[in-house]
Amino acid sequence: MQVSSHDFKARADKALHDPNLRQALSAMEKGFVSKRQAAVRDLPEFDALRDRAVEIKNHVLENLDHYLERFETQVLAQGGKVHWCASPKEARETILALLRTVEARTCTKGKSMIAEEIALNPFLAANGIEPVETDLGEYIIQLADEPPSHIIGPAVHKTKDQISDLFLEHHQKYGRTARQTDPQALVNEAREILRQKYIDADAGITGANFLIAETGSTVIVTNEGNGDLTQMLPRMHIVIASLEKIVPTIEDACTILRVLARSATGQEFSAYTTFSTGPKREADLDGPAAFHVVLLDNGRSAMIGTELQEALRCIRCGACMNHCPVYQAVGGHAYGWVYPGPIGAVLDPHFVGLEEARHLPSASTFCGRCEQVCPMRIPLPKIMRYWRQQAFERKLAPPPERMAVQLWAWLVRRPALYHFATRIAAYLLGRFGAERGYFRRLPLAGGWTRGRDMPAPSGRTFHDLWRTSGRGRGEAE
Amino acid sequence: MSSARDRILGSLRRSLGREELSGEAKAALEARLAHPTANLTPARSQLPHAGQVELFIRMAERIDVTVARIPGRDEVPGAVADYLASHNLPTEFRMSPDPFLDAIPWERRPLLKFARGRAEPADLVGVTPAFAAVAETATLMMVSGPERPATLNFMPDTHIVVLESRAIVGTYEEGFARLRTARNAGTDGRYMPRTVNLITGPSRTADIALTLILGAHGPRRLHVVLVDGEES
Numbered sequence: 080m081q082v083s084s085h086d087f088k089a090r091a092d093k094a095l096h097d098p099n100l101r102q103a104l105s106a107m108e109k110g111f112v113s114k115r116q117a118a119v120r121d122l123p124e125f126d127a128l129r130d131r132a133v134e135i136k137n138h139v140l141e142n143l144d145h146y147l148e149r150f151e152t153q154v155l156a157q158g159g160k161v162h163w164c165a166s167p168k169e170a171r172e173t174i175l176a177l178l179r180t181v182e183a184r185t186c187t188k189g190k191s192m193i194a195e196e197i198a199l200n201p202f203l204a205a206n207g208i209e210p211v212e213t214d215l216g217e218y219i220i221q222l223a224d225e226p227p228s229h230i231i232g233p234a235v236h237k238t239k240d241q242i243s244d245l246f247l248e249h250h251q252k253y254g255r256t257a258r259q260t261d262p263q264a265l266v267n268e269a270r271e272i273l274r275q276k277y278i279d280a281d282a283g284i285t286g287a288n289f290l291i292a293e294t295g296s297t298v299i300v301t302n303e304g305n306g307d308l309t310q311m312l313p314r315m316h317i318v319i320a321s322l323e324k325i326v327p328t329i330e331d332a333c334t335i336l337r338v339l340a341r342s343a344t345g346q347e348f349s350a351y352t353t354f355s356t357g358p359k360r361e362a363d364l365d366g367p368a369a370f371h372v373v374l375l376d377n378g379r380s381a382m383i384g385t386e387l388q389e390a391l392r393c394i395r396c397g398a399c400m401n402h403c404p405v406y407q408a409v410g411g412h413a414y415g416w417v418y419p420g421p422i423g424a425v426l427d428p429h430f431v432g433l434e435e436a437r438h439l440p441s442a443s444t445f446c447g448r449c450e451q452v453c454p455m456r457i458p459l460p461k462i463m464r465y466w467r468q469q470a471f472e473r474k475l476a477p478p479p480e481r482m483a484v485q486l487w488a489w490l491v492r493r494p495a496l497y498h499f500a501t502r503i504a505a506y507l508l509g510r511f512g513a514e515r516g517y518f519r520r521l522p523l524a525g526g527w528t529r530g531r532d533m534p535a536p537s538g539r540t541f542h543d544l545w546r547t548s549g550r551g552r553g554e555a556e
Numbered sequence: 557m558s559s560a561r562d563r564i565l566g567s568l569r570r571s572l573g574r575e576e577l578s579g580e581a582k583a584a585l586e587a588r589l590a591h592p593t594a595n596l597t598p599a600r601s602q603l604p605h606a607g608q609v610e611l612f613i614r615m616a617e618r619i620d621v622t623v624a625r626i627p628g629r630d631e632v633p634g635a636v637a638d639y640l641a642s643h644n645l646p647t648e649f650r651m652s653p654d655p656f657l658d659a660i661p662w663e664r665r666p667l668l669k670f671a672r673g674r675a676e677p678a679d680l681v682g683v684t685p686a687f688a689a690v691a692e693t694a695t696l697m698m699v700s701g702p703e704r705p706a707t708l709n710f711m712p713d714t715h716i717v718v719l720e721s722r723a724i725v726g727t728y729e730e731g732f733a734r735l736r737t738a739r740n741a742g743t744d745g746r747y748m749p750r751t752v753n754l755i756t757g758p759s760r761t762a763d764i765a766l767t768l769i770l771g772a773h774g775p776r777r778l779h780v781v782l783v784d785g786e787e788s
C-alpha cells in the first residue's frame with residue numbers, strides 16, 4: 080500500500096474530526112476490551128501460558144535457520160514447494176509466476192497482512208489477475224478501495240451505514256438493488272456473492288498464523304471459514320508467510336493458540352483453526368492439486384540480534400491496538416502503513432524507514448497498556464523509545480522540537496534550577512487555569528492542544544506536594 | 557547471484573553470529589522435533605472421561621453449538637431427522653463416505669435421503685463424523701481423507717457431526733496424540749493428512765460494526781449428535 084506515515088499528524092487531526100470514525104471506534108471497548116478481560120479471567124493459566132509462548136518464540140528466533148530448513152524439507156516430502164523471497168518484489172513475482180502456471184484469471188484471498196505488506200492486490204490487478212478478498216472485513220475495504228485499519232478487523236473504521244451504501248453501490252451488478260441495513264442481511268448478501276467467487280477462482284491465496292517445522296504444515300485461524308473455502312476449492316493453494324511464523328511442533332502451536340484468540344477477540348478459540356499439509360492426497364475427493372509456500376524475509380532476518388528482535392514474537396492478535404488510547408482516538412489509517420497501533424509504531428519505521436515513520440513512535444502516551452496486554456510480552460514502549468532516540472540522534476526531528484528536547488535535558492540535569500522553574504510554571508498555569516480547570520489552547524503548543532485539552536495543574540509541583548504530605552520524609556502512614 | 561534461500565539463511569546466521577548448527581545443538585533440536593511433548597495445559601479439562609464429556613457439552617452451548625445426546629448408534633437416524641424437522645430443513649443431506657456413518661441403520665427413517673461424497677454447491681445439509689473432540693473449548697477435530705472430504709465441513713449451511721463420546725479428549729494435544737497413533741506416526745513428522753480442521757462453533761463474523769453474526773461463509777448451524785455407545 081501507499082506509504083503515508085510522514086503525514087501522521089495531519090491524518091490524525093482529520094480522524095479526530097470524522098464523526099463516522101468516532102462512531103465506529105466507540106464500539107471497540109465493548110467489542111474487544113471487555114471480551115478479552117472475561118476470557119482471561121476464565122483461564123487461570125493465562126499468564127503462565129504467555130510465559131511459555133514467549134519462551135517458544137525466543138527459542139525459535141535463536142534457531143530460525145534450522146527450523147526453516149526443516150520446514151522446507153517437510154513441505155517437499157509432502158508434495159508441496161517452498162519459495163524463499165528476500166524482498167516484496169521477489170514475493171510478488173514468485174506469486175505471479177505460480178498463478179501463470181494455472182493460467183489464473185481470478186484468485187480468492189484469505190486475510191493476510193503479508194499480502195498487504197508486499198502490496199499484492201494492485202500488482203495482480205495490473206497483471207490481469209483479479210484478486211477477490213473473501214474475509215468480510217477485507218471484502219468491505221476492497222470495495223471501498225481503502226487499506227485495512229486494523230490487523231484483525233480491517234473494516235473496524237466503517238459504520239454499518241457506510242457498509243450498506245458500499246454494498247448497494249457495488250452489488251447492483253449482481254442484481255441486488257435493495258439497500259440492506261440489517262447486519263444479518265448484509266452478511267447474507269456478501270456470503271451469496273462470494274460463494275460463487277470461491278467456486279470460480281483458479282487459485283486461492285491465504286496467509287499463515289503458524290508454520291510448523293515438525294510436519295511442514297501451515298496453519299490459519301479464522302472465524303468466517305473463508306480461508307478454508309479459499310484454499311480447498313481452487314486447483315492451487317498459495318500460502319504467503321513471513322519467516323518468523325515458524326514454531327517447532329504442533330504442541331508449540333497449541334500453546335500459542337491458547338493465548339491468541341483470547342487476546343484478539345476474547346474468544347476461547349476461534350471458530351476455524353486449520354492445519355494444511357501439502358496438496359490433496361491421491362484418493363482425496365477434494366482439496367487443491369498444488370501447494371506452495373511463499374516465505375518472505377523483507378528485512379526480518381536483520382532484526383535478529385538488534386533492539387527490534389523481540390517484535391518478531393508478535394502473533395498479530397491486535398490486542399495492543401485495541402487497548403491503545405491513541406489508536407482508539409485516531410484509528411488505524413492515521414498510521415499510514417500496513418501495521419497500525421503500537422506494533423505499527425515499532426515495525427513500520429523498520430519497514431518504511433524512520434524518516435517516513437518518525438511520528439509513529441512518538442504517537443504514544445507511554446501508558447504501557449499495550450505491553451500489559453501483549454500475549455507475547457513484547458516491550459513495545461521500550462522499542463518506541465529506542466526509535467525516538469534514533470530519530471533524535473539522526474537529527475530527523477525539525478529544529479524547534481530538537482531544541483526543546485535539548486533544553487529539557489539541560490534543565491533536568493540542574494535540580495535547583497529545575498525545581499525553581501517548575502514551581503513558577505505550575506503556579507502560573509494553576510492561576511490562569513483555576514476557573515475552568517483546563518486549557519483549550521497553550522502558547523507554543525497549538526498543535527498539541529488542537530486535538531485535546533490540557534488539564535490545569537493544582538498550582539504546586541508534585542515535589543512540593545510530596546514534601547508537605549510528609550511522605551517524602553519516609554514517615555509511616 | 558546466489559539464491560534468495562542462501563541470502564536469507566546467510567543473513568539469519570550473520571544476525572545470530574554463528575554458522576549452521578551442528579553437533580549437539582543440532583541433535584537437541586532434532587530430538588525436540590522427533591518427540592513432541594505437550595507444554596503447559598490448562599487444568600480445566602483434566603477430569604475423568606465422564607467429566608470431559610460434560611465439559612464438552614457445557615462449552616458447546618457457549619459457542620452456539622447444539623448437542624443431542626443419544627445412547628447408541630441406532631438412535632442416530634432419529635436424532636438427525638428430529639433436528640432437521642425442528643429447523644424446517646429438507647430431509648436430504650450429503651454424507652461423508654465413511655464406514656462409521658455407513659454402519660448406521662439409516663433405513664429406520666425412510667424419509668431421510670442422502671448421497672455420499674464431497675460437498676456440492678447445492679447441498680444444504682452435511683453429515684460428517686469427527687476424529688476427536690476437545691472438551692477444553694468444545695472443539696471438533698476433523699481429519700481429511702478419501703472417506704472424509706473437508707468440503708463437507710464448510711460448504712453446507714447446516715453441519716451435523718456424529719460424534720462418539722469416546723472420541724472426546726481433554727486437550728488439543730491429546731487429540732493430536734491420538735492422530736499420531738491412528739496414523740502410525742514414526743519420528744519423521746510425516747503423519748499429517750492434507751487438512752486437520754479444528755472447528756469451534758459455527759462460522760461467525762463481527763466485521764460489520766463489531767456485531768456478531770453467525771454463518772459468514774461456513775455453516776450457519778452446527779449440531780452435534782453425541783453417541784454414547786457401549787464403551788463409555
Ligand code: SF4
Pocket residue numbers: 392393394395396397398399400422449452453454455456457
Ligand atoms: S505486539 Fe503483541 S499485542 Fe500487538 S499484535 Fe503483536 S502479539 Fe498482539
